Amino acid sequence: MKEQIYSLIQSLLSSAKPPSQPEKFVIRNKILVECHISPYESELILPKGIRSISGSVFYNCWNLEKVVLPEGLKIIGKSAFGNCYRLKSVRLPESLVSIGESAFAGCEKLTEINFPEHLHKIDSYAFSKCKSLKKINLKSVTELGKSCFKICEMLEEAILPEQCDIPAECFEYCENLKTVRMPSAVLKIGAAAFRCCCSLKHIVLPSTVRIIEKGAFHSCFSLTGIQIPENVETIEKLAFYECINMNYAVIPSTVKHIGESIFENCFSLERVSIAEGIDEIPCDMFAHCTSLKGIHIPGGVQKISAMAFGDCTALEEITIPETAVSVSDHAFEHCPSIRKLTFQELSFRIDEFCSSGLFVFPAEAIFCIMQAISAYQQKSEEDLQSSKIAFVYQYLFRNYLQSPENGILSDFIHQNLKLMFSSLILIKDEASVRYVLEHSTLITKENITEFVLYANQKQAYEIQVILSEYHHKTLGYDSIEETVRKRFEL
Numbered sequence: 001m002k003e004q005i006y007s008l009i010q011s012l013l014s015s016a017k018p019p020s021q022p023e024k025f026v027i028r029n030k031i032l033v034e035c036h037i038s039p040y041e042s043e044l045i046l047p048k049g050i051r052s053i054s055g056s057v058f059y060n061c062w063n064l065e066k067v068v069l070p071e072g073l074k075i076i077g078k079s080a081f082g083n084c085y086r087l088k089s090v091r092l093p094e095s096l097v098s099i100g101e102s103a104f105a106g107c108e109k110l111t112e113i114n115f116p117e118h119l120h121k122i123d124s125y126a127f128s129k130c131k132s133l134k135k136i137n138l139k140s141v142t143e144l145g146k147s148c149f150k151i152c153e154m155l156e157e158a159i160l161p162e163q164c165d166i167p168a169e170c171f172e173y174c175e176n177l178k179t180v181r182m183p184s185a186v187l188k189i190g191a192a193a194f195r196c197c198c199s200l201k202h203i204v205l206p207s208t209v210r211i212i213e214k215g216a217f218h219s220c221f222s223l224t225g226i227q228i229p230e231n232v233e234t235i236e237k238l239a240f241y242e243c244i245n246m247n248y249a250v251i252p253s254t255v256k257h258i259g260e261s262i263f264e265n266c267f268s269l270e271r272v273s274i275a276e277g278i279d280e281i282p283c284d285m286f287a288h289c290t291s292l293k294g295i296h297i298p299g300g301v302q303k304i305s306a307m308a309f310g311d312c313t314a315l316e317e318i319t320i321p322e323t324a325v326s327v328s329d330h331a332f333e334h335c336p337s338i339r340k341l342t343f344q345e346l347s348f349r350i351d352e353f354c355s356s357g358l359f360v361f362p363a364e365a366i367f368c369i370m371q372a373i374s375a376y377q378q379k380s381e382e383d384l385q386s387s388k389i390a391f392v393y394q395y396l397f398r399n400y401l402q403s404p405e406n407g408i409l410s411d412f413i414h415q416n417l418k419l420m421f422s423s424l425i426l427i428k429d430e431a432s433v434r435y436v437l438e439h440s441t442l443i444t445k446e447n448i449t450e451f452v453l454y455a456n457q458k459q460a461y462e463i464q465v466i467l468s469e470y471h472h473k474t475l476g477y478d479s480i481e482e483t484v485r486k487r488f489e490l
Helices: 002-015 356-360 363-377 381-385 387-402 407-415 417-426 430-439 448-457 461-475 480-489
Strands: 025-028 031-035 043-045 066-068 089-091 135-137 157-159 179-181 225-227 248-251 271-274 294-296 317-320 340-343
Touching (some): 387 407, 387 417, 417 430, 430 461, 448 461
Parallel strands (some): 043 066, 225 248, 248 271, 294 317, 317 340
């Protein structure tokens, strides 16, 4: 019985066929849809006749080092060679027209790649994280996708397409990128397109550019300066944020909109030229530009926003145009070096201008701001009654009385005494009036009578009495009646 069973088993084994091996390349309608290769295979020659490679066909083939693609191939699909970490060499055929999303993403050993003449489209992330790629020439390409060369850490030179905008994050974190050849047809520099290109020292933008999007050159630490070309209309926020070695910037009259923080943390920025065109200096535009010493704000600017010049510690001189109608809180916060602040017939909105943010100024700078307030108050007595205005005057008086040797502040107080003291009378600020009388010789025989009459006219009778008493005890007149009589005798 055992012999019969053994014989039967032997007969079955001898008649059994070995399992069929799957085809190495599965091609349907000239599309390579599958490829069955050994995980240890390092070189691969694709068969002729293929027109397209489907998505993810060679994804995660870690040991693949060399691929020969056949002529006639037109399309490489999404993630087709994604994460082929050891892939060093691939020659794209002249017939190729499109490279799909993430097609070669993560091919960290790929050092160079040819881009054939008929290639028109490189989709998003196609070569992202190709960390050994050193040079690219995209001259024939007409469409680039987002982040297509992002984190190509060793990329040093890029020749960009003739007929294509620069998409968002195109070269973000290409830390060794030194040379960018940008053709004359580019209309847009996408958001974060060159962000953290730390080795990029110079960039020449073509005259066709219309918009520089958010953070386009954010943290380009080596960039030494920027000449914005004529025809640029918009520079979005953070465009040149933290370009720490940028020394100069030129903005033409075609620019109509500037976003927030475009030069924030540009610590080396010394020279800025802004032509007439913009109507606002936005928030944080020059915040922490600690080398900026002077700036001329162009005519047409109506508003200077919060922290526009915050922490510009070297800023000594600034000119604000007559078109400005609003300076927001903290616009010049922590600018201890300001010595000259020029206003030209300003008409500031007091409620926005005089706020707690004003008092970060040293006394040497506050007098300049008061010139603007004074110019405004000459037009409307009602604004003299603003408690905020009076508070500023109190602050100035007290600074002056504590440091009378401050020549700049002293000159301003004496030049604007009538205006400032009248404001205290209007709001009936008895404490401040007494403080000024007790601690200074600002109120004299030449002006006391006028202030007494002004207090009477505005029905500030308590202050009228205080002034009359001071007049009597200090300046030698006997009474209010005597003061009035003397006035009319004059």
